[in-house]
Amino acid sequence: MIIVLRAGASEEEVEDVCRRIAAMGYAAHTIRGTLRTVVGAIGDDRGKEGLRALESLECVEAVTPILQPYKLASREVRHDATEVRVGDVTIGGRTLVVMAGPCSVESRLQLLETAERVKAAGAHVLRGGAFKPRTSPYAFQGLEDEGLKLLAEARRETGLPVVTEVMTADKVDAVAEHADILQIGARNVQNFPLLRKVGEAGKPVLLKRGMATSIQEWLLSAEYVLSRGNPNVILCERGIRT
Amino acid sequence: MIIVLRAGASEEEVEDVCRRIAAMGYAAHTIRGTLRTVVGAIGDDRGKEGLRALESLECVEAVTPILQPYKLASREVRHDATEVRVGDVTIGGRTLVVMAGPCSVESRLQLLETAERVKAAGAHVLRGGAFKPRTSPYAFQGLEDEGLKLLAEARRETGLPVVTEVMTADKVDAVAEHADILQIGARNVQNFPLLRKVGEAGKPVLLKRGMATSIQEWLLSAEYVLSRGNPNVILCERGIRT
Amino acid sequence: MIIVLRAGASEEEVEDVCRRIAAMGYAAHTIRGTLRTVVGAIGDDRGKEGLRALESLECVEAVTPILQPYKLASREVRHDATEVRVGDVTIGGRTLVVMAGPCSVESRLQLLETAERVKAAGAHVLRGGAFKPRTSPYAFQGLEDEGLKLLAEARRETGLPVVTEVMTADKVDAVAEHADILQIGARNVQNFPLLRKVGEAGKPVLLKRGMATSIQEWLLSAEYVLSRGNPNVILCERGIRT
Amino acid sequence: MIIVLRAGASEEEVEDVCRRIAAMGYAAHTIRGTLRTVVGAIGDDRGKEGLRALESLECVEAVTPILQPYKLASREVRHDATEVRVGDVTIGGRTLVVMAGPCSVESRLQLLETAERVKAAGAHVLRGGAFKPRTSPYAFQGLEDEGLKLLAEARRETGLPVVTEVMTADKVDAVAEHADILQIGARNVQNFPLLRKVGEAGKPVLLKRGMATSIQEWLLSAEYVLSRGNPNVILCERGIRT
Numbered sequence: 001m002i003i004v005l006r007a008g009a010s011e012e013e014v015e016d017v018c019r020r021i022a023a024m025g026y027a028a029h030t031i032r033g034t035l036r037t038v039v040g041a042i043g044d045d046r047g048k049e050g051l052r053a054l055e056s057l058e059c060v061e062a063v064t065p066i067l068q069p070y071k072l073a074s075r076e077v078r079h080d081a082t083e084v085r086v087g088d089v090t091i092g093g094r095t096l097v098v099m100a101g102p103c104s105v106e107s108r109l110q111l112l113e114t115a116e117r118v119k120a121a122g123a124h125v126l127r128g129g130a131f132k133p134r135t136s137p138y139a140f141q142g143l144e145d146e147g148l149k150l151l152a153e154a155r156r157e158t159g160l161p162v163v164t165e166v167m168t169a170d171k172v173d174a175v176a177e178h179a180d181i182l183q184i185g186a187r188n189v190q191n192f193p194l195l196r197k198v199g200e201a202g203k204p205v206l207l208k209r210g211m212a213t214s215i216q217e218w219l220l221s222a223e224y225v226l227s228r229g230n231p232n233v234i235l236c237e238r239g240i241r242t
Numbered sequence: 243m244i245i246v247l248r249a250g251a252s253e254e255e256v257e258d259v260c261r262r263i264a265a266m267g268y269a270a271h272t273i274r275g276t277l278r279t280v281v282g283a284i285g286d287d288r289g290k291e292g293l294r295a296l297e298s299l300e301c302v303e304a305v306t307p308i309l310q311p312y313k314l315a316s317r318e319v320r321h322d323a324t325e326v327r328v329g330d331v332t333i334g335g336r337t338l339v340v341m342a343g344p345c346s347v348e349s350r351l352q353l354l355e356t357a358e359r360v361k362a363a364g365a366h367v368l369r370g371g372a373f374k375p376r377t378s379p380y381a382f383q384g385l386e387d388e389g390l391k392l393l394a395e396a397r398r399e400t401g402l403p404v405v406t407e408v409m410t411a412d413k414v415d416a417v418a419e420h421a422d423i424l425q426i427g428a429r430n431v432q433n434f435p436l437l438r439k440v441g442e443a444g445k446p447v448l449l450k451r452g453m454a455t456s457i458q459e460w461l462l463s464a465e466y467v468l469s470r471g472n473p474n475v476i477l478c479e480r481g482i483r484t
Numbered sequence: 485m486i487i488v489l490r491a492g493a494s495e496e497e498v499e500d501v502c503r504r505i506a507a508m509g510y511a512a513h514t515i516r517g518t519l520r521t522v523v524g525a526i527g528d529d530r531g532k533e534g535l536r537a538l539e540s541l542e543c544v545e546a547v548t549p550i551l552q553p554y555k556l557a558s559r560e561v562r563h564d565a566t567e568v569r570v571g572d573v574t575i576g577g578r579t580l581v582v583m584a585g586p587c588s589v590e591s592r593l594q595l596l597e598t599a600e601r602v603k604a605a606g607a608h609v610l611r612g613g614a615f616k617p618r619t620s621p622y623a624f625q626g627l628e629d630e631g632l633k634l635l636a637e638a639r640r641e642t643g644l645p646v647v648t649e650v651m652t653a654d655k656v657d658a659v660a661e662h663a664d665i666l667q668i669g670a671r672n673v674q675n676f677p678l679l680r681k682v683g684e685a686g687k688p689v690l691l692k693r694g695m696a697t698s699i700q701e702w703l704l705s706a707e708y709v710l711s712r713g714n715p716n717v718i719l720c721e722r723g724i725r726t
Numbered sequence: 727m728i729i730v731l732r733a734g735a736s737e738e739e740v741e742d743v744c745r746r747i748a749a750m751g752y753a754a755h756t757i758r759g760t761l762r763t764v765v766g767a768i769g770d771d772r773g774k775e776g777l778r779a780l781e782s783l784e785c786v787e788a789v790t791p792i793l794q795p796y797k798l799a800s801r802e803v804r805h806d807a808t809e810v811r812v813g814d815v816t817i818g819g820r821t822l823v824v825m826a827g828p829c830s831v832e833s834r835l836q837l838l839e840t841a842e843r844v845k846a847a848g849a850h851v852l853r854g855g856a857f858k859p860r861t862s863p864y865a866f867q868g869l870e871d872e873g874l875k876l877l878a879e880a881r882r883e884t885g886l887p888v889v890t891e892v893m894t895a896d897k898v899d900a901v902a903e904h905a906d907i908l909q910i911g912a913r914n915v916q917n918f919p920l921l922r923k924v925g926e927a928g929k930p931v932l933l934k935r936g937m938a939t940s941i942q943e944w945l946l947s948a949e950y951v952l953s954r955g956n957p958n959v960i961l962c963e964r965g966i967r968t
Contacts, residue, residue, distance in 0.1 A: 031757070064728070192376065276526060276528050621922075674859065696967045704862050
């Protein structure tokens with residue numbers, strides 16, 4: 001972490017900042033620049049908030065992190081590209097994987113017919129929503145558990161693995177039983193209790209980017225899943241709001 | 243709903259659109275303009291999706307709603323401004339209500355001392371987070387149930403009503419037991435199962451706007467709460483991302 | 485234009501709206517819906533603002549346009565995809581066209597060497613900035629007229645057509661003399677006097693999307709160029725701010 | 727400027743970065759952290775781009791500025807709040823200043839009548855557009871020079887100072903002759919040649935924030951005006967796009 005002092009900070013103020021840094025267990029290292037004095041706080045501060053609080057000191061202009069706040073989601077921990085295997089399909093390898101299917105599972109006929117066509121067209125994974133996050137409470141909310149069973153049937157019929165959204169922690173087990181990949185929708189990208197739960201479900205997680213999620217926030221949401229022991233996170237980009 | 247046909251749509255196409263509208267139970271009313279023919283579909287289509295699907299017809303340029311999609315959140319249903327009473331405090335009346343307190347409940351001492359000062363400064367409601375939605379899994383996640391008890395103690399000591407965030411459906415009852423107002427945080431503004439649950443909790447709900455939530459989406463989230471029988475929704479504006 | 489009246493608008497109010505529509509030269513056509521009365525104003529209102537003003541009437545809820553506000557930029561006027569020919573290159577046809585080169589023209593050596601490599605790599609058009617719109621007044625602002633001459637020399641040497649940005653109306657002629665395509669940068673996408681001027685310059689215009697420009701605004705900026713008699717507008721998408 | 731090296735950067739790479747920093751005229755200062763080595767480049771680099779280019783080195787993870795890039799717009803150069811005097815009105819002092827008037831100057835009658843009412847209502851400055859930046863080329867573009875004369879007449883009649891927009895460098899003198907404050911509209915906030923020109927016009931400048939302009943960009947646009955010798959810049963906030 002780099003602590004930038006205001007122009008004209010006094011020697012006492014610099015020393016005070018250094019003392020506070022040391023008291024939090026970091027080594028302080030001062031650089032006196034032409035227009036500013038900056039103090040580097042040496043140590044691993046990822047996920048810790050103490051140094052940030054220095055920003056409230058009168059003499060501090062800014063506190064700037066050097067390290068990215070995620071660990072497991074970074075290439076430093078995992079040097080190679082993540083490959084997620086689902087049946088015979090490898091997501092994240094050299095081959096582009098297409099997941100296709102209806103927005104909602106609406107009926108047995110609709111799903112089975114669509115699944116056959118999805119397979120015939122060469123896609124690798126069947127998608128379809130049994131639980132639908134709807135902006136309006138008056139809109140169709142999905143076939144729910146019945147939809148899960150239809151997805152499982154479509155999988156048996158076609159051999160295609162299935163990805164479907166899970167919206168609540170109490171349905172993670174049911175969805176994990178019928179689906180091959182658990183989808184977290186854009187609106188739940190920062191639903192942290194849900195992320196923790198799918199991190200323990202033993203199935204790959206497809207994590208959609210939220211409407212206005214920064215890359216850093218998105219990777220930290222992945223970190224929630226990864227830090228529960230689930231290494232199989234698939235990041236799914238989407239249009240964002242402007 | 244107004245269905246705008248493409249320039250040059252044929253008479254058969256206009257008739258086909260009208261037939262489809264009628265088949266969905268609406269009355270079709272055609273206006274032939276100078277450059278476009280438009281068809282009005284007469285009837286209450288809020289929350290229904292059928293007419294929207296006409297947009298996939300080759301001859302249709304756009305489908306434009308006339309009605310706002312929310313009902314209970316509109317002034318048509320509730321003519322007067324909503325006033326929410328919490329103890330002696332009225333939110334939404336002529337008097338500005340200030341809710342103050344720490345971001346997180348960190349300790350008994352911190353909370354009780356802050357609560358006294360909040361009261362002395364003239365604020366009306368005590369806020370403080372027991373469950374904290376944190377971008378990073380490594381950050382402090384709140385004192386949780388222990389924090390709720392401290393909030394209840396601060397309420398007893400000061401007489402101030404308490405507002406605190408609830409993040410999961412399974413904690414709604416516990417939070418409702420100790421708090422006077424249930425806060426839904428910005429990241430959960432479209433966590434629909436949670437909205438439904440707080441709609442049944444019998445306590446006022448403070449609904450924060452999400453990072454990139456449009457006004458219409460926000461009111462539809464309020465509609466989730468209202469449609470479960472809870473008329474006491476407080477909308478809390480916040481900075482949005484640009 | 486569709487004028488939506490508030491719920492409960494009286495018969496007199498509906499008639500008043502119709503009278504005002506007629507007075508502006510449009511035909512009024514009323515549809516009485518289940519929950520709202522709407523009035524269609526029939527006629528070509530593109531670019532006219534009169535009907536919009538009805539929104540200020542107490543009894544009007546919304547005024548919704550039916551027509552897109554652009555004409556020449558629409559497929560209704562120009563049915564086929566636009567193809568812009570620059571020397572032997574056709575932009576907008578079946579072949580992807582690559583325009584490459586340095587951000588700024590910095591020196592003769594830098595530009596000529598880069599141009600040779602751009603050509604060797606198979607790109608079709610040479611780009612390079614002589615006039616640079618810089619966020620900071622202290623940053624390098626480009627070689628200006630000297631840069632234009634270097635671009636012309638690079639064109640002679642390589643045979644590649646040249647695209648370069650023009651920032652002010654008084655430099656349009658000079659840029660048009662040396663370049664094959666006039667670039668309008670993202671920050672000038674709504675610099676309307678400049679758009680008018682390049683609309684009269686007789687050279688194709690590459691119009692970059694602005695930081696936060698909607699598609700409709702972008703097409704209207706194209707309309708500024710097109711309506712001055714220049715049919716050769718190339719739309720250049722770019723990342724937008726979120 | 728702080729140069730953050732990648733994890734595992736070799737001793738040779740650190741030395742290479744230091745050498746490059748020294749070659750650009752800055753003093754290099756190395757801090758070896760637990761997980762990263764960072765090098766501080768000491769010296770005033772505002773508006774210079776050299777250090778930024780280090781980001782293209784394989785061994786560099788990020789280049790982070792310490793100083794804000796503006797000088798004259800910062801409180802370091804001008805410690806006190808800016809007060810702009812226009813006739814008897816002081817903008818930026820303790821008193822809130824209201825500038826009111828029609829969007830466009832449409833006619834003599836409209837403007838004079840509005841100006842009288844603006845004055846009667848207690849506003850301090852008359853606004854009104856003679857040159858209008860219109861999204862559509864078919865919309866009314868303002869009365870232009872004729873509008874300027876009407877504004878001057880309204881000023882004589884009411885004694886109110888006048889603010890009006892200037893859109894092109896070649897009209898700055900004409901607008902400065904008739905108006906007391908030159909307005910730069912949101913769409914021109916990064917029209918740098920225009921900013922330079924109003925920086926030399928000897929009249930206060932009201933600089934509107936652009937649709938998606940960051941605070942830093944906005945202050946740098948102010949810096950364009952300030953650096954031309956005009957200290958009287960009024961920043962005018964506006965809704966931004968989300």
